[in-house]
Amino acid sequence: MAGVDLDAVAFRYEDMRMQFDLHVADGEFLAVIGPSGAGKSTLLSLIAGFERADSGHIRIGGQDVTHEHPSVRPVTMLFQDHNLFAHLHVAANVGLGIHPGLKLTVADRERVDAALEQVGLAGLAQRLPSQLSGGERQRVALARSLVRDRPVLLLDEPFAALGPALRREMLDLVRALQADRKLTVLLVSHQPEDALYAATRTAFVHGGRVLQVGATRELLDAAAGAELRAYLGEFQVRDDGRRN
C-alpha cells in the first residue's frame, strides 16, 4: 500500500514560504499543474527527499518518511534531464537501480534485460545515452524505475522536451507500467492536456500551496478560482479531450 500523504509540510526557499497538504490514494495517477515557480517541482522533491521539510509530515504507505534519505524512500523520481549517467551504457544505467555499486548477479542482468524489453528498448543495452534519442533516454530511466520496484513514481516533467505524439506514447507507457505494477504516479506537467490524457485526478499548485484538487475533467471544466482561470487562460476542455 503506497498512498502519499503530506500534512502541513512547510519548506522555505529564499523568500518563498511553501506549505503543502496533499493526499494521494494508493494506485492513483495524479497530475500536478500550475505556473512555473509555483512549487510543483519542490513538492515532488520533498516527497522524494531531495529537499528536507522544515516542519510537517510526509507519509508514504502510512510510514513516516519525513526524515528518511532519498535512497530508502519507496519512491523513484524522473527528472526533466540528467536522468542518466552519460559515461555509462544503458544496461549499467538500469543496473544501478538494482545495486548502487553495479555488483549484479546473472539473475539481476536478466531483470535489466526484461525491464529494457518492457519499455521497448530490447537490443540497445550496450548503447551510450548520447547514441539515443530524447524519448529513448527517458525510457531507460523508466526501465530503471521498474527494476528499482518502488511503489511510487514521481515524474517531474520528464517528457516536456518531447513532441506531442511522443509525449502521448510515453504517457501510454507510464499508464501501462502503472497498471502492471500497481504504481502510485504523480506527474508534474505544464500541459493541461497531459493531465486530461493520463490523470484521474489533478492538483493545482500556486504560490507554494495546493489550491485545488479534484477529478481532472471537472477541475479543468469548472476552472474555479481566479488563479486557476489565469493559469488556464483560453484553455477549454472539449468532449473529445483535445485542446480547443
Next chain:
Amino acid sequence: MIRRLVPGALTFLLLGLVIGGAFAGLLRAAGTVDYGGFLESSYTRRVVAFTIWQALLSALLSVGPAILVARALARRPSFPGRALLLRLFGLPLVLPTLVGILGVVAIYGQSGLFNRLLAGLHLEPRQFLYSLPGILIAHAFFNLPLATRLLLPAWSAIPGETWRLATQLGMNSRQVFRLIEWPLLRQVLPGVAGIVLMLCFTSFAVVLTLGGGPANSTIEVALYQAVRFEFDLGKAVQFALLQVAICGALVVAGQRFVPDVPLTPTAQRPQDRPDIAAWGGRIVDTAVLLAAAAFVLLPLAAVLRNGLAGPVGAVIADRALWLAVARSLAVALAAGLLATAAGWGLLLTSRELRLRRYRPRAAATMETVASLVLVVSPLVIGTGLFALLSPVADVFAIGLALVVIINAIMGLPYVIRTLGPPLMRVGEQHDRLCASLGIAGWNRLRLVEWPLLRRPVGTALALTAALTVGDLGVIALFGTQDTATLPLLLYQRMAAYQLDAAAVTAVVLAALCFGLFAIIERGVGGHGRR
C-alpha cells in the same frame, strides 16, 4: 552530513599550519630587529623601488602585446597552425624558469641570435641583457603567452548575435573594438594584469640570473641573499614582511577585479565578424601572430639546439645528474599528489556547501582564500619556516620535505582552477540521481566521480607536478649539495659558468618536465572522448 565537510577542513588545516607557521616564524623573529633603520636604509628603498618598477614595466610589456595577439587569434579562427600556436603558448607556464632564461640568453645575449643579426647588418652588437631589459624580456617571454590565454576567452564570451548585429550595422574594425571588444576587455584586463603584475613582483629566478648584481635586486632576491649569503635572518624577515605587506595591498586594491577565467583554451570557433575580410587587418594579424610565435618559439629552439650541441655524453654519464633527476621526480610526485588531494578535498566541501547547504558565498570564500596563497611567495613561506624551525631542527636536512609542502600549497590554486568547474558540474547534474539510487562513498567515487573527473584530475596532477619539477625557488633556500634537485644543479652549473654542461642539463630538465606532464596527463586522464 558533517562527514562531507571534513576534507575541506583538512586542507585548511594544512594551509593554516604551513602559512600560520611561516607567519609565526616571521613575527617572532621580527620582534628582535630594528624596523625603523631597515625602512630608512637606502638599500631597502632602492630594492623596493626597483621591485615595483620592474613589475609594472613587465606587466605592461606582457599584457599590452597580449591584447594584440589575443585579438588576432580571436579574429583568425582558421589561421594555419592556430591550435599549435595555442599549445605553444601553454608551454611557458610549465617550462622550468631556468630553461626559459637560458633560451632568452641564447637569443638576446652577447653572442646570441639578435646580436648576430645586428652584426650581419653591420651594426654595433649590444650587451643589454644583464640588467632591466633582460628581466623585462624574460618576464614577457613567460607572461605574454599566459596573458594571451587568459584574455582569449573574453572574445568567446561575445555572443553570435552581437556579430550579426555588428555586420548588419556595417561596423568597421575600429568601431568593433571600441563598441564591442573594449567594454568586455575592460572587465577582464585588470584581473589579468593583476595576475601578471603579481607574478613579476614575486619573480625570483629571472631576477636572480638576469638582474646582474645588487643594483637590480628585487625583494624576493634580497630575501634569498640575506638568508643564504649574509646569514642575516633578521633582514630576511624584514624583507619577507615587506613583501607580504605590498602584495596584500595589491590584492586588496585588485580584489574586485579578479576574473574567473579558465586556463584551458576554448575550442569554440567564434562567429564570423564583420572585420574579418579586410586586407589591412589580415596583414596586421598575420604579422602579430608570426612575431608572437617567433618570440616564444626561438628561445625554446635555441635551448634545444645548444643542448644537443653540448657535451651530452659527459653530462649524461654524471651520477650527480641522475641523483638530482631522482630527487626532482620524487619531490614533484609528492607535491603533485598532495596538492591534488588537498584541492580535491577542498572542492568536495565547497560543493557540499554550494549545492546541498545553499551556502554559495561560504563556498566561494573557501576557494578564494585557497587561491590567495599565490600572494604569499614561496620564498616568504620558506623564510618563515626557516625562522620557525632553525632553532629546533636542521632545516637543510628536512629541506626536501619543506620543498614538497610549500610547492603543494603553491599548486593549490591551479588544482582549484582546473578541477573546480567540472567537479561542480558533476554535482549539479548527478547529485539527485545519486541520492535517489543510494550511490555514495566508494561507489560514487568509482562509478560517477572518477570516470567523469579523471581528465581534469590528470591535468591538475600533471600541472602541479610539472611546476614543481621546474621550480627554482624554495629549493634555492634549503638545497645543499646532497639534496640538489635538477633545477638547483642547473643553477649551480650556470653560476659556475659551466655553460656547455648547463645547456645539456637544461634540455634534460625540459624533457623531464614535459615528459612528466605528458605521462601523468595521459596516464591518469586516459584517452577517453570526454
